[in-house]
Amino acid sequence: MSELAQAIAALLAITNPVGALPVFMSITEDSDRQTRRRYAALASGVVFAILALSAIGGRWMLEAFGISMPAFQAAGGLVIVLMGLEMLQGSPTRVQHSDRPISEEDSILVPFAMPMVAGPGAITTVITLTAKSGSLAGDLTVVLAVAITALILLLVLALSASAGRFIRGRGGVLVVRFMGLILVAIGAQYLFDGVKGFFFAT
Template sequence: MNEFLQAFVSLLAITNPIVAAPLFLGIVVGMPANAKRRAASHAGFAVFAILAGSALGGRHILELFGISLDAFRTAGGLVIILVGLEMLRGSPSGIQQDEASPEDPRDRIFVPFAMPLVAGPGAITTAITLSVTYPSRLYLPVIALLASIACALVLWLTLRLALVRQRLATPRVERIFTRFMGLILVAIGFQIGMLGIRDFFKLGGA
């Protein structure tokens, strides 16, 4: 349970649903109410597919390129730290920014909203890092997969609430939540990175 909570908080911090909610509202503006609700479901499913795919296939990708799990854990922890430091400054991470934006609002739900604004390189790296940090006995990254499901559900609920109460995600709430989650993300990134360094140099136990 502790490992699941850590994985869930890591993904939740880097996807940052409260910050994503105003972006979603801007994309779906002018759409019928039922279309907005469908768009929220599509966004949640797209984010889940991206994170789950990264978690399930991450280990095989590393093996393909000959990268050790400990080296990737260390690098992944560094990426998480950098994203968290940018969030501590009160703004979404630059690693998640994308200037390209298709014209069709329905297309924008998937690109750039789902990827890379929510499940961008930072979130993908986090999912892969978690999958190799907490491998299950069944040789599938179950903890990272469950965390991806929970993160997608939180995003979906946040978007639905934002549609009902569009004043929920105020600029002040955004700033406070972004900085708080940035601090959590930095701490988690340090822990994952130090574990990778420890195991890479064989300085500690399993």
């Protein structure tokens, strides 16, 4: 599998647009189609910005904290494995609501775009991918994967009215659990590569 395809697969599994769709529909249930599409574009844009910045600045952030690439790759792989196991167990996506009334647009930004979609797991995945690549070309590949993932998220959210019928049925459960399995496999690979890199480096 090419680096780009692997990065896209990892990001789609961790951001899980299908799993996030019911929350998006809940937030925008009183919105018309045009407004819903605008919110879809807003959420996708925020997700792209957060993950692209993480891809560009992730390596320098690790250097600032004195964290080696193999160590972060192993830690990131472990986090991804744990998130994948949670998805395999069918744990529902939860959003905490405060008593303070907030607008739909605020809810799209927080908590939907961040931390639900572009959360710690997604940010860890992006930084792990750039740490693994170790080159500017690799970083640009990860940014391209982030852009493609954000575009897919946009399409899924924009088609929420028709896709919602599928998500509410067994199809949504199957997709979430399949993505969980993919995450476990990807995370395990990152973990093993990180441990191997750490011992060879020392």
